[in-house]
Structures are given as structure tokens and as C-alpha cells.
Amino acid sequence: MHQGHDIPHAVEVLRAGSLVAFPTETVYGLGADAENATAVYRIFAAKGRPLGHPLIVHFAEVASLGAWAKDVPGLAWRLAERFWPGPLTLILRRQVRIPDIVTGGLETVGLRVPSHPTARALLRAFGGGVAAPSANRFGRVSPTTAADVQEELGPAVQYILTGDPCEVGLESTIVNLSAAEPAILRPGGVTQEALQEVLERPVPVRTDGRVRSPGQLASHYAPRARVVLVPAPTLAAQAAALQAQGLRVAVLTPPEQNTVPPDVTALALPDTPEELARVLYATLREIDRQGFDAVLVSLPPEAGLGLAIADRLRRAAGPRHA
């Protein structure tokens, strides 16, 4: 049995030092026992992820935060109490129980209590921490279904837990609380506006790559098709121009803005940011499945969830590193 909803089996697999993929409210994670360095090493091997890129440790109860992080500042507790369980990752000073391979040797660790019922059930039954990156091959689009995980990792994952859909559809927001001032290292499911309201101070976005973070590489979250960002009013003209060069082109556009010529494939995007976030990765995968060479899309307004959507689209459109 390779896939299903058997929590006790998933726990056995984790205890044996093997890998379990599991749904979270953001994307599917590829999990291993966070305190078993050999098991965590298997994550890097399965993903083709270079060692040194730190992983997030997931656990079940907000109250256990102190078991995984030390010197937890008041601001971290405030965020944890307001947004956990949920799509927020806090970077804090790590407790010694977390092996070096999880943090890439950093003295800090990313911690998250997910809200997805299946993730929660798994973490509760396991009892410990589960180190888990997104369950995709390095650099590729994160999976939002069990079938996506199967396609990305195949036999490299011992068991795929199935469950309700990933409601958010984009990765968690990462907030660094290990420096003097809080900062967002990766925009995600919890908005900058919501963070600032709870912390009663500005929380700037710092995706400049000073902290080692693959989510901060220029090209990441990328499908095979070339992603081209264009201003909305020029979508139709640019699509026609690329098509004239012999490329198979798709255009992503909210239905009411669809002005593309009839011979160009338009894939309708939902117009609320919440809906768009939920379907974005599935749409990029569908574009690859249909064999398009290029996909044209314009950035949404960068407020609320739009900030995370624009961040992922920019990275999908970034220069390819291999």
C-alpha cells in the first residue's frame, strides 16, 4: 500500500526512518522524523535538494513551541497564538534536539503548526516533530494533490497520506524572529497586513537572500513551460507575437479580461486572490501536461494574498538555473 488515509501506518513509516508525504493547508509536505538525521537525509536525496537548505519542523501543539525553539520572544508567542494552527512559519533559535541536517547548520530553525486535519492527525499520533519541505523535486512547482506528489517523487516516498484539498494552495509565510526586527522572508498564506496588525509595527519583506533559503532563488516554483510576465493590456498582442514564432502559447487571464485572439489558448483564472492562490500551482502543472512552450500572465495587485501570488509568479518566470 503506497497511498491512503492510514494514520497509524504513516506513523510507523516515520518511526522506521522513512518518508511520508502528507497534505497541509498550504501544499503537500515530504516528511521525516525531525530528530532522526538519517531519515532527514532521505528527504534531500528524494527531492534532489542540495544539503544546506534548511527545512521546516512541523508539530501538533502551539504549546510545544518552547520544546523546539529557545529564547522565544514575546512577538513569536503573539504570532503563534493568533495564526497557529495555520500557514505561518516562524524562524527562531533552535533547541539542541534538532539535528544540524535540518537547519543546514544554522542556529535558527523554521517552525510551523499546520491546520490541515490530516497533518494535525499525523503530527498528534506521531508525537514528535516532522521535518518537511514541499513534496516536489528541487526547483519545481509545489504539489497540491496526492497525484502531484506521486508524479514528482514516485517510489522515493514510502507512503502518501491523502486528505482534503490544500485550501491555501501556496506555501506558508515565513517570518524571521531571530533578528532584532521581525521580517517576512517569504510572503505566503498569512498576509503582511495581518502580521502588522497583530504585531502593531511594520513587518518588511526581505527576500534579498541574505538568509539561505531556496524559496529565495530567482528561479523556483517553476513549470517546464517558460513563464512570461506581461502587463494585462498587452497580453493579447504578446501572445500573438510568440505564437507567430511557432511557440505553443497559453494565456492565463481572469475571464472578464479575456481579449486574446481565438487561436491562442486562454486558461481562465479565478478573480479573487484566495481562489487564484488555491488553483495557481495546479494550473501551472496543467500547462505542462498540455505541452505548452510558454505561458503569459500578468501580476495581480500586490496586496493581501496578491503579494505571495506575485512573488511565486516572479520566481516561476526567473532565469533557469539548470
Ligand code: TXA
Ligand atoms: O507551506 C509550507 O511552508 C510548506 C509546507 C509543507 O509546510 N513547506 C515548505 O517547505 O514550503 P520548503 O522547504 O519548500 O520551504 C521552506 C523554506 C525554504 O525556503 C527554507 O530555506 C526556509 O523555509 N527556511 C527554513 N529554515 C530556515 C531558517 N532557519 N532560516 C531561514 N529560512 C529557513
Ligand code: MG
Ligand atoms: Mg519548496
